[in-house]
Amino acid sequence: xxxxxxxxxxxxxxxxxxxxxxxxxxxxxxxxxxxxxxxxxxxxxxxxxxxxxxxxxxxxxxxxxxxxxxxxxxxxxxxxxxxxxxxxxxxxxxxxxxxxxxxxxxxxxxxxxxxxxxxxxxxxxxxxxxxxxxxxxxxxxxxxxxxxxxxxxxxxxxxxxxxxxxxxxxxxxxxxxxxxxxxxxxxxxxxxxxxxxxxxxxxxxxxxxxxxxxxxxxxxxxxxxxxxxxxxxxxxxxxxxxxxxxxxxxxxxxxxxxxxxxxxxxxxxxxxxxxxxxxxxxxxxxxxxxxxxxxxxxxxxxxxxxxxxxxxxxxxxxxxxxxxxxxxxxxxxxxxxxxxxxxxxxxxxxxxxxxxxxxxxxxxxxxxxxxxxxxxxxxxxxxxxxxxxx
Numbered sequence: 001x002x003x004x005x006x007x008x009x010x011x012x013x014x015x016x017x018x019x020x021x022x023x024x025x026x027x028x029x030x031x032x033x034x035x036x037x038x039x040x041x042x043x044x045x046x047x048x049x050x051x052x053x054x055x056x057x058x059x060x061x062x063x064x065x066x067x068x069x070x071x072x073x074x075x076x077x078x079x080x081x082x083x084x085x086x087x088x089x090x091x092x093x094x095x096x097x098x099x100x101x102x103x104x105x106x107x108x109x110x111x112x113x114x115x116x117x118x119x120x121x122x123x124x125x126x127x128x129x130x131x132x133x134x135x136x137x138x139x140x141x142x143x144x145x146x147x148x149x150x151x152x153x154x155x156x157x158x159x160x161x162x163x164x165x166x167x168x169x170x171x172x173x174x175x176x177x178x179x180x181x182x183x184x185x186x187x188x189x190x191x192x193x194x195x196x197x198x199x200x201x202x203x204x205x206x207x208x209x210x211x212x213x214x215x216x217x218x219x220x221x222x223x224x225x226x227x228x229x230x231x232x233x234x235x236x237x238x239x240x241x242x243x244x245x246x247x248x249x250x251x252x253x254x255x256x257x258x259x260x261x262x263x264x265x266x267x268x269x270x271x272x273x274x275x276x277x278x279x280x281x282x283x284x285x286x287x288x289x290x291x292x293x294x295x296x297x298x299x300x301x302x303x304x305x306x307x308x309x310x311x312x313x314x315x316x317x318x319x320x321x322x323x324x325x326x327x328x329x330x331x332x333x334x335x336x337x338x339x340x341x342x343x344x345x346x347x348x349x350x351x352x353x354x355x356x357x358x359x360x361x362x363x364x365x366x367x368x369x370x371x372x373x374x375x376x377x378x379x380x381x382x383x384x385x386x387x388x389x390x
Contacts, residue, residue: 001081003091009081011040011057013072014107044102052102054139055092059083059120063109065144066179067166069216069245072109074179082111085123093132103137103159104128114145114185122150125157145185148192155196160207160238163189165231167213168223175217194235209239214290215283216245220313225293229304232297240294244287282317289315296321299353300346323349326387334389337371338363350383 042056060082063072072078083091092104106124111117121140128134140154142163154161163186167173170182180186190210197206210231212224224242231237293315296302300322308324309315316324326333326349335344337359345356359374368374370390371381 003083003087006081006083007040007057007091009079010059010061010083013061013109014040014056014058014105041101042105044105054102054105054137055095056105057083057088057107059085059088059106059108059124060111060117061109062111064112064179065110065177067177069176069213085120085127088124089127089132093128093134096134096136101136103139105139105141107141108143110143114143115147115150118143118146118150118154122153122157125154129157142189142193144180144189146189151189151192151196155203155206158206160209161193161197162209162211163193164211164213165190165227166211167217168219168227172217172219172223176213190231190235190237194237198236207238208236209241210237211241211243212290214242214244214287220309221286221290221293221315222307222309222313224290225297225307226304228294229297239298242287242290242294244283285317286314289317289321293321296325301343302347320349322347333387335387337374337388337390338368348384348387350380355380 040055040057041053044052044054060080061072061078062080062082063070064074066073066075088106095101096104106121108117108121111120121143125138125140128138137159138157139160139162140158142151142154142161144163146154146163151161165186167176167182173180173182173186193208195201197203197208212227214224228240231240293307296307297304302325306325307315307321308328315321319327326347332344332347335348337345342356342360345351345359346353348356351359355374355376358376362368362374366373368390371385371388374381376384
């Protein structure tokens with residue numbers, strides 16, 4: 001097989017890792033591929049929030065691990081494919097020279113052992129930096145169980161590193177795999193990455209992220225978001241992602257509700273416009289709510305203790321988390337558009353940082369006589385109107 005044929009397979013298999021993507025207004029937006037016909041190109045967002053296209057692929061797809069949610073786990077029947085570091089680096093450099101890309105997102109199944117696979121990932125980045133003098137973005141996925149030495153090598157060449165935490169705690173993790181150790185393979189490497197990329201350290205420029213698998217181990221939103229808040233505060237992770245478990249692709253022995261969808265429908269999930277089986281719609285909405293709650297923690301000044309959960313410990317599927325908080329704290333409103341501080345206005349449903357900053361700038365410079373003077377989009381104003389006053 002030539003390199004492009006291998007990439008067609010490996011990039012398709014990379015669809016199960018969404019942590020270079022972004023959950024935005026449309027919960028399925030990050031599942032769409034670039035519309036150029038090149039299946040290995042994915043739309044994503046930069047650390048600053050801007051749009052971009054990355055070449056996203058695995059280096060190899062034959063895994064020795066047994067993660068029950070993953071179709072690439074050991075024992076599955078599919079065609080094994082792998083690229084060498086020099087083959088991957090050469091193809092990417094030639095391709096991005098013809099079409100400017102944001103960069104490369106490179107992951108891999110664990111081929112043989114964690115150390116050898118991590119060495120291959122780092123070698124790819126090293127070749128790009130040293131042989132081709134590539135100065136762009138390189139995101140490397142850290143293989144669970146990687147040593148401190150291999151992480152140190154990755155930090156030298158990567159713009160970003162990520163290692164999936166997968167579940168909120170060892171209890172849930174043990175339901176998904178017998179081959180990996182939660183503390184040694186996941187938590188310890190995450191802590192080491194945090195220590196090496198902390199503010200003031202040599203590699204503070206390296207962006208870090210991680211990802212939860214949602215719905216595979218009967219975990220609760222409350223548990224996921226508790227871990228999320230701790231990872232932001234204690235590990236200073238730059239970004240966390242939430243990936244809805246794709247029923248029908250993983251193992252039927254998983255504790256989560258299993259409703260197998262037709263194989264064709266599952267494949268269409270990542271080809272152009274998504275075709276989502278009806279039984280997965282609720283899980284994708286749940287994923288979207290987790291992204292919204294994550295924004296409250298990162299951008300809106302909320303603490304974990306302020307998030308509203310149902311009796312079962314999950315976020316509401318009907319209301320976004322900020323609206324749910326507003327309904328539970330109705331005495332906090334209405335807020336004066338003319339006098340309320342920024343921190344309070346950020347708690348108004350419909351108002352994000354951009355619109356709040358616009359309101360503050362406007363009231364500083366011009367008199368506001370009615371809400372329409374704010375020149376907010378109609379849908380935004382209607383959502384905010386019950387919670388604000390002149």
